[in-house]
Amino acid sequence: MKNLKLKAARAEKDLSQADLAEKVGVSRQTISAIEKGDYNPTINLCIRICKVLERTLDELFWVE
Amino acid sequence: MYNAGRMFGMIFGVLIGLVIAVIVLRFVNKNKKMTAEYDEMQKLVRGRGYMYAFYTVLIFEALMCVLSMGVELPAEQGVIHFVAIIIGVTLHACYCIWHNAYVGLNMNLKRYVIIMAVVSAFNLWVAFTAWREGELFSDGMFRAQTINLLCGLMFAVIGVVGLVKMIIGREEDA
Numbered sequence: 001m002k003n004l005k006l007k008a009a010r011a012e013k014d015l016s017q018a019d020l021a022e023k024v025g026v027s028r029q030t031i032s033a034i035e036k037g038d039y040n041p042t043i044n045l046c047i048r049i050c051k052v053l054e055r056t057l058d059e060l061f062w063v064e
Numbered sequence: 065m066y067n068a069g070r071m072f073g074m075i076f077g078v079l080i081g082l083v084i085a086v087i088v089l090r091f092v093n094k095n096k097k098m099t100a101e102y103d104e105m106q107k108l109v110r111g112r113g114y115m116y117a118f119y120t121v122l123i124f125e126a127l128m129c130v131l132s133m134g135v136e137l138p139a140e141q142g143v144i145h146f147v148a149i150i151i152g153v154t155l156h157a158c159y160c161i162w163h164n165a166y167v168g169l170n171m172n173l174k175r176y177v178i179i180m181a182v183v184s185a186f187n188l189w190v191a192f193t194a195w196r197e198g199e200l201f202s203d204g205m206f207r208a209q210t211i212n213l214l215c216g217l218m219f220a221v222i223g224v225v226g227l228v229k230m231i232i233g234r235e236e237d238a
Contacts, residue, residue: 025103025169026103026104026105026169027103027105027106027164027169029105029164029233030103030104030105030106030164032236033105033164039105041104041105042104044104045104
């Protein structure tokens with residue numbers, strides 16, 4: 001399932017996939033895979049992404 | 065005496081290869097470190113790649129073991145085992161490249177492709193020289209020099225897959 005909330009939060013911060021990837025210490029392809037729903041990140045990576053985007057885990061990763 | 069000389073030659077060749085690999089790794093890695101750094105998704109994919117390569121090598125070796133009991137294979141023993149290594153390495157590398165897990169966070173794919181092309185060309189040139197002198201295939205058997213041909217083909221395949229992935233990556237970035 002695509003993670004559109006992450007994509008929107010990243011766009012709001014005006015960050016490219018490469019920018020976010022660099023800030024959280026992963027490859028651009030990993031961010032792309034998370035947004036496409038091809039990869040489920042570990043809780044540690046989720047927390048790092050949340051900190052950079054200043055969002056909570058629920059806001060970005062909770063599936064309704 | 066001939067075998068001892070040949071063995072020392074091979075050991076010397078491997079040592080030279082290791083020295084070149086160290087220099088190449090420092091050149092390929094952006095931060096001049098010897099080891100590649102991978103993120104969590106890349107580590108996961110690489111693990112899957114190792115698994116596929118392991119089972120492929122296992123099946124190939126078992127098949128060759130059974131075949132060699134019934135028929136005389138048209139290659140020296142060392143060459144047959146080397147084919148297994150080549151298949152395993154090529155499979156792992158191509159799988160990882162295709163799933164964005166071959167090039168680490170501190171590596172540069174473009175530099176990697178260039179090195180693959182150079183190493184491939186060198187090995188193919190050595191194999192061509194051996195073929196011209198009739199040392200590649202003689203008495204109905206593929207000789208040890210076939211290893212250079214196999215290495216050349218392996219690096220060429222890895223380089224081409226890397227190049228294709230690089231082009232696809234550029235289109236995605238654009």
